[in-house]
Amino acid sequence: MNLDPADQQLALELDRAHVFHSWSAQATLKPMVIAGGLGSTVWDFEGNEFLDFSSQLVNTNIGHQHPAVVAAIKEQADVLTTVAPAHANLTRGKAAQRILARAGNTFSKVFFTNGGADANENAIRMARLYTGRDKVLSHYRSYHGNTGAAIVATGDWRRVPNEYARGHVHFFGPFAYRSEFWSASVEEESARALHHLRRVIQAEGPTSIAAILIETIPGTAGVLVPPPGYLAGVRALADEYGIVLIFDEVMAGFGRTGSWFAFQALAEQEGGLVEPDLISFAKGVNSGYVPAGGVIISPAIADIFDDNVFPGGLTYSGHPLAMASIVGTLDAMEDEGIVDNAAHIGRDLLEPGLAALAAKYPIIGEVRGVGVFWALDLVSDPETRAPLSAGGVGALKAALLARGLLPFTADNRLHVVPPCVVTDAEVERALAIYDEAFGAVGDVD
Template sequence: MAEDDVRAIAAARDLLIQSWSPSSAAPSFVIAGGSGSRVWNHAGEQWLDMSSMLVNTNIGHQHPRVVEAIARQAGELVTASPALAVRVRGEAAERVLARAPFGPGGKVFFTNGGADAIENAIRMARVHTGRNKVVSMYRSYHGNTGVAIVATGDRRRVPNEYATGHVHAFGPYLYRSEFWASSVEEECERALHHLERVVQAEIPETVAAILLETVPGTAGILVPPPGYLAGVRRIADRYGIVLILDEVMAGFGRTGSWLALDQHSVRPDLIVFAKGVNSGYVPAGGVLVSPEIAATFQERVFPGGLTYSGHPLAMAAIVATLDTMADEGIVENAARIGAEVLGPGLAAIAETNPLVGEVRGLGVFWAVELVADPVTKEPLGAGAMAAIKKNLLDGGVLPFIADNRVHVVPPCVITPDEAREGLAVLGSVLAAAA
């Protein structure tokens, strides 16, 4: 191990509070650089990045056009108050609004990342409707700020439940159906019935928003069945509720389309984005606002703001990322990799390995759910998952592990050969584990 790697690990252990873990569980993996779909440490050891870091480096590591755009903007204007007009802010707004299903009158509110974008989307919905409650899903993750973490459905919300007005429901997940469904159609119909009953039980006149990840990511890459999101839209319309779609992880190429919602013929009222919009090169997020809700704040004060809203370096990264994705066919590449390499390759692994309970996904957004027993569907235990993670790293693959799942989420720029390389290592590791 190189001296710089040793120093980085020591600093992580001794100086930093770790996210979602005790500080004693400091990282032992060091990243010193990267290019495209590969990363390396100071000693020069390389790994194929099948994690996209935290599912955000959609354009890959160190894309020269984005790096150059950030450097150019730094030479021109490093920072500016959000109360001032800045050319690159307008350019970034044009780029993201062009991908929204709103048309003229839509607007954008820029934030520092996904969690505070959720905060502000919920704030907009509450002000717009004059209501308070938010219905979100148990299998969800929306961020680690005060309201976003309580809107989150997984166990991480429990130590943080200080915000009020949050209600949870179950979304569709046929493999572990909460609704005794035996088909995709039954799961969709019963999940929609359940959601509407929750809204009714909470008194619809008190519900400001229904908040969903278009494709729940950290919860397991749960691609919604056909008709589900359209059904949620009908429920929202029936009761005058704002529909917020969280595209932080699923958006900007990840599912093989510009936004995941493009594949579901649904027009939300608010769209939350971050991560892939500029591959996380500079922290950025935002809320895409429909004309109807934007009109609420035309003369009325929006009660929110951030020092770094529309930060020039982040805006330059957005413009360069989205232009590059369009010019280089990166979204189309993600769709092709999913349909021709990852989907068939993961299905082949599932056919021969009893540990694989289900494979699901699209684009470069896939989950391999691992079970100790294929009949009872008992999740594979933490010890076995830790061993799988270690063996993937030893095999030259940087994985994304969540609970009993391996998430296969490489950059959208991954080549077919690189994707096959990653699948070969994953197949070998899972075969050994079985």
């Protein structure tokens, strides 16, 4: 690493002078400077290293600077750096082929976008055109992106100042730890959440509803692994009322859950594979090395556009550099057993390790997750489950950074989301850091 400490201050000065940050009031920002990264580690210009247990925005599944992905991008840059989406391109075709091979043989086409938000935009558009209906149902605890329909489909606070798109209705999904349904068990939570959804469908008018759009495992909302039977129940309701089912796997897809897709990881608990009609993806498909996303389309929906024009497109749809990074990523993940590693890390290290922390520190109200996709629900009172204050979460975050771990926090939660390539030794080190940090902050609120 050839690092000049003076570049640390220069990077911060240029950022604060010229860069407008998302989801932020600008005046008080002091963003962390990242100079480089490798695998599960990042560093600043002063040489301080951090275990990246945020995976940035839960997207560097293959880790930082994976040589196979970097090489694939460089090789494509020497051949063709850009091409209009109307043309056929070999790398784009290979990327689609590899994605479909992992999604399963019930899907036939891929529409490429530039990221997750416009993947959800186009999935919604396809559902509306396919059904001739308008409304889209989605969870309150959700995030689907920051564009017109995607942000209104989002359920959290970011929707409220942006509600300009039409035809969106929200409902509560299952969350047994903080149940909206006064449930006493996960089975009861699943049944009552499904009853709630049925009543929302009936009250809104089934023939007006184009799609149910849900994150298979809601991510930013808290890694809310659905209780057994919930996904199968949603699929049954969609079939009963002729509604398109869209799984948003932007965060949960491509290894994050220890399977290629989250709906595959949950197949055993659902009593079989529960497949949607459309899958939106981005992030993990190439770990964000080049912006890319897309919609994986079932034949029933793809086929209607054989003779009908699909009224949508993007200049950079299937951009060659992005497609090369997808091919490089998916091939490397397959060859190196990276998805299996994520499953092992979750099952053998994170699940027992985080459970031990929860048993030790009352501030941890609940641990939930799968693969390398976990969240700790932090509380000020384990009996009432009152959420930990922003100040308490901030103190914990500072304690983790001071010990060399880059965390992901949201509301009263600490998300434990390392890259899928994380090693056993790195996880053991991270668990020790979490232990130290929780010990340092105590039962703060």
